[in-house]
């Protein structure tokens with residue numbers, strides 16, 4: 001193993017341990033929160049190091065990047081990977097995205113949901129999805145405004161081409177992990193509210209990144225999306 005690759009597996013094991021510790025610390029089961037390794041910008045060889053350590057789920061933010069990376073990784077190893085799309089999805093990319101990604105974290109409109117459902121039914125696929133919420137009303141961020149989500153929720157649950165796992169958020173950039181806590185609390189409270197008002201189940205909370213995943217787990221995250229703490233800083 002090269003120094004780099006051993007660094008990746010060391011980092012991965014450290015993060016997995018911290019995920020388990022944060023779950024236990026907050027009185028949850030140690031398996032209550034899943035780790036999604038965010039592999040955007042990294043080549044298939046780096047992902048193979050993570051796979052060699054036994055971790056098989058990856059998050060990518062661009063369909064175009066996944067189009068080369070998924071087959072490139074499959075050339076190195078034939079393990080069965082789970083790919084999650086964590087970036088914004090344009091409707092004209094839905095047909096390309098669905099065969100690549102089993103989970104999509106970034107559903108932010110009824111139009112996109114309709115397009116995914118229709119195409120998924122055609123392709124006989126049924127992805128898991130998260131509804132992305134823009135809690136802070138940031139113009140630069142994608143995501144449902146909470147009031148739009150309240151309005152659309154019943155209709156979203158009528159689509160047959162996907163399975164709704166829960167809610168996702170990307171809080172505003174913060175200096176300290178504690179700054180993100182109020183946003184994680186708000187996502188959980190919105191989830192609790194919607195489950196009661198719409199009589200639906202939204203068990204999943206996709207929240208928390210390298211800088212704040214332990215706080216997210218304390219507030220109920222069921223999947224954290226961690227990249228740079230495992231691979232190092234990205235060079236775009």
Ligand SMILES: *Cc1c(COP(=O)(O)O)cnc(C)c1O
Pocket residue numbers: 038040061086087170208209210211225226227228229
């Ligand atoms: C890049 C990215 C992450 C991971 O961020 P890190 O700070 O590198 O852990 C998580 N979620 C989304 C949506 C991202 O785009």
